Amino acid sequence: MSLYIYNTLSRSKEEFIPIDPELVRMYVCGPTVYGHMHVGHAKSYISFDIVRRWLTHLYGDSGLLYVMNITDVGHLVSDGDEGEDKVEAQARRENRSPFEIAAYYEASFWEDMKALNCLMPDRIPHATDFVRQQIKMVEEVIAKGVAYEVNGSVYFDVDAWQKKEKGEGFIEYGGLSNRKIEEQTGGERIEANPEKKNPQDFALWKRADEEHFMQWLSPWGWGYPGWHLECSVMSSFYLGKTFDIHGGGIENQFPHHECEIAQSQAANDAPFVRYWMHHNMVNVDGQKMGKSFGNASNVKELIARIGGMPLRFFIAQSHYRSPLEFDLDAIAAAGSGYERLRGTILRLREITGAASDDEPVFKGYPEVEGIWTKFSDAMNDDFNSPVAIGHLFEGVSNVNKLLTSGSEDRSLLEAYNVLLTLGFENILGLTFDVEDGKGGVLTDDLMKLIIDLRNSARAERNFAVADKIRDWLKEAGVVLEDGKEGTRWSVSV
RNA sequence: GGCGCCGUGGCCGAGCGGUUAGGCAGAGGUCUGCAAAACCUCGUACAGCAGUUCGAAUCUGCUCGGCGCCUCCA
Numbered sequence: 372m373s374l375y376i377y378n379t380l381s382r383s384k385e386e387f388i389p390i391d392p393e394l395v396r397m398y399v400c401g402p403t404v405y406g407h408m409h410v411g412h413a414k415s416y417i418s419f420d421i422v423r424r425w426l427t428h429l430y431g432d433s434g435l436l437y438v439m440n441i442t443d444v445g446h447l448v449s450d451g452d453e454g455e456d457k458v459e460a461q462a463r464r465e466n467r468s469p470f471e472i473a474a475y476y477e478a479s480f481w482e483d484m485k486a487l488n489c490l491m492p493d494r495i496p497h498a499t500d501f502v503r504q505q506i507k508m509v510e511e512v513i514a515k516g517v518a519y520e521v522n523g524s525v526y527f528d529v530d531a532w533q534k535k536e537k538g539e540g541f542i543e544y545g546g547l548s549n550r551k552i553e554e555q556t557g558g559e560r561i562e563a564n565p566e567k568k569n570p571q572d573f574a575l576w577k578r579a580d581e582e583h584f585m586q587w588l589s590p591w592g593w594g595y596p597g598w599h600l601e602c603s604v605m606s607s608f609y610l611g612k613t614f615d616i617h618g619g620g621i622e623n624q625f626p627h628h629e630c631e632i633a634q635s636q637a638a639n640d641a642p643f644v645r646y647w648m649h650h651n652m653v654n655v656d657g658q659k660m661g662k663s664f665g666n667a668s669n670v671k672e673l674i675a676r677i678g679g680m681p682l683r684f685f686i687a688q689s690h691y692r693s694p695l696e697f698d699l700d701a702i703a704a705a706g707s708g709y710e711r712l713r714g715t716i717l718r719l720r721e722i723t724g725a726a727s728d729d730e731p732v733f734k735g736y737p738e739v740e741g742i743w744t745k746f747s748d749a750m751n752d753d754f755n756s757p758v759a760i761g762h763l764f765e766g767v768s769n770v771n772k773l774l775t776s777g778s779e780d781r782s783l784l785e786a787y788n789v790l791l792t793l794g795f796e797n798i799l800g801l802t803f804d805v806e807d808g809k810g811g812v813l814t815d816d817l818m819k820l821i822i823d824l825r826n827s828a829r830a831e832r833n834f835a836v837a838d839k840i841r842d843w844l845k846e847a848g849v850v851l852e853d854g855k856e857g858t859r860w861s862v863s864v
Numbered sequence: 865g866g867c868g869c870c871g872u873g874g875c876c877g878a879g880c881g882g883u884u885a886g887g888c889a890g891a892g893g894u895c896u897g898c899a900a901a902a903c904c905u906c907g908u909a910c911a912g913c914a915g916u917u918c919g920a921a922u923c924u925g926c927u928c929g930g931c932g933c934c935u936c937c938a
Binding site for chain 2: 382400402408409413414415416457549550551620621623625626627650651652654657663684685688689693694698700701702703708709718749755758760761763764775776829832837841845850851852854855
């Protein structure tokens, strides 16, 4: 079965056919770095990390070029002239420079990404490094006759663009979000900027006031780039004028992506993106989670409290295009599910050792291969990770049964180990090992000592002491389990 | 006002015309000194109304309720 992706352009699932079968090219809207990551961001980047991992699985390690931008220029708080820059606003609040703010929160972002086990993109362009190219693109759009300068600002002329003749594969303005611009009431909620010819025109370049900290010299005077421009410039810089996949949040469909499409097509004289992927939002009490709503749950705090993997598992258990209801009970439930999974995998690996990472190991075990096939089909069906997880849990259950019955079929267990490793670790990006720093061998020896002591107490039926030891260890985060084969210990996450 | 989405068992969450989603929680049981873990057994849900169909959670219409975008936003 081949891969199908829900394409916002057609509002349906389409078979994915890359422009270049040797190299899939994908761009994802990265964060504006003026605050810490919240759970909404986590959904976004974990979702696309899973997409990326599955594409890598299908096309090979060198078969995907994955670009994510970092927006380190604050864009306007609104499109009007009163526009304040979000990064500068945060800088004022923290009494630091905008550059420090961007650097600080970007470092924070990658720290959280690592804790969530999101792989680094192949290219990570920063908006401030591409100002010259952005200016160049503005000039190109002007040259095409679909942008105009007013008082040091440059606006995209939507009307002129619509009237232009366009070739095969080009998208009208409004074609992504299914809007007819003539029918837009236009500027209902914000006062129309008097500099614009039409309310739907958008800024490519903005004139900067004296006090604006981040500004660059352009042919139109001192200013800064408009808020849609960087993605157009940086995506085509790395991926070409026309590339395969562009991902982002559903709230950016309009106007952000719509504008990206228009200006990229105008500047490059080429179609822009083949497949648009939009993920849905995280809700709290039915409301969208967002910084400005004051309901954003900070990822760092959550990781400290429950760990990064339960959060990742929670997110992977819902589909990327569905809104996800966030509450502490739901996430605790996901945590329990993750723990069960982890317990199984760690016990399995005590027998099999690390997985060999080879699909052929399935061979000879149709039940294992069957689960992998169902898993793959689910992933190929628009990256349906919740269904994929459901199938993988069948494997978890089977392993537990084998383990409980004391199965001697080691190679079957190894096949399952490969299955669970591929699915849960490689594709879904979960990890199960506990980093115990250095002292691995020492810890093992010490634990053996403690367990021996406790077991001699048990042999003497001194259960008070035995239970006390178990309670103490539990408080220290070490869980003891007495089984037929002896006592095993593990570190709880 | 325009465009779009959703309403599933105690909770989260799949589902795209006919077969068990899955996870969590709960009840009983097996095992255990007790725990823990694991295993076994147990729930017949799909907002309401009408329609299409041999058959609908799944298609159509209406009603009620909720959400998103149209303004920065993952």
